Amino acid sequence: MSEELVYDQDHLIAVSENAGDIILTKEFQSYQQMRKFNVFLCRKNDPETKGKIESVVKYVKRNFSKNRVFTNLEVWNEL
Structure with a gap:
């Protein structure tokens, strides 16, 4: 599992940017905390x-x- 994932800013991931602080959606924040990876948003x-x-x-x-x-x-992942 990667330690950090890079995402483009999207409404499914981020609610807003507050003076440089990214506010994640509740759903994505729960997923991120469960999988324990860092998020880098462009x-x-x-x-x-x-x-x-x-x-x-x-x-x-x-x-x-x-x-x-x-x-x-399944076929795609085999190759």
Whole structure:
């Protein structure tokens, strides 16, 4: 399990940003505490932090999933 996960700011994860303090949704905060990982949320309108999460999206689209056919999750996870 990763110690820290990077997320883009999303209404499912964060309620608001209060002077730099991120306020998480109750549901996500419960999940985060149960799984015991740190959360790094990208700042709004900040390309330096957004690049971290966008690079993962590019990797999945261009490398990890290239030329793979999705039939179901079990088959996807086997490859």
